[in-house]
Amino acid sequence: QKEVEQDPGPLSVPEGAIVSLNCTYSNSAFQYFMWYRQYSRKGPELLMYTYSSGNKEDGRFTAQVDKSSKYISLFIRDSQPSDSATYLCAMGKTSYDKVIFGPGTSLSVIP
């Protein structure tokens, strides 16, 4: 079993839709969780990170963590064509430790 699993997609949604992206993990030592967005041929861009179970909201983005189920989600409200990218979940024990990335989900938002 891989440490971090993520549905690779591709996921295609109409503009304005709510997008749900999910990852599961197996290592209960992971304490902090991140979501990155990566456009083609660019480096990853940090969207959100959290150390807590529950929800964290930032604009149109909401990160949700359920440590008991080892399940994290990223919700994108009112999706825009500019949100079309690959979304990577990542997690680690602390910011000083290595980060393990999921394989990424490719998202296309159709105008």
Added chain:
Amino acid sequence: GAVVSQHPSRVICKSGTSVKIECRSLDFQATTMFWYRQFPKQSLMLMATSNEGSKATYEQGVEKDKFLINHASLTLSTLTVTSAHPEDSSFYICSASRVAGQYDTQYFGPGTRLTVL
């Protein structure tokens, strides 16, 4: 704040040559820096972890004699790909962890695209 830069952003070299990639934390001190590699349509894979003033720790399967890492200061880490071959062509990305920030995150550079001919 928390900006990480990489230089060069893109490099093309001939097979057999060595290439050095720099990773700098511009506005903070980084005790730990990480080097990742990303092949096309794949996710980021950690290559090594470097702490300032000590030897890097390499992930299983990464040749330490081929990928030389130096973390000479709290703001600079370098990755040298020695005797590069076409299979080393990849996107190399560094990240840095701030000195004071237990509940902080890592900050990633923009990446360096290496093409070996």
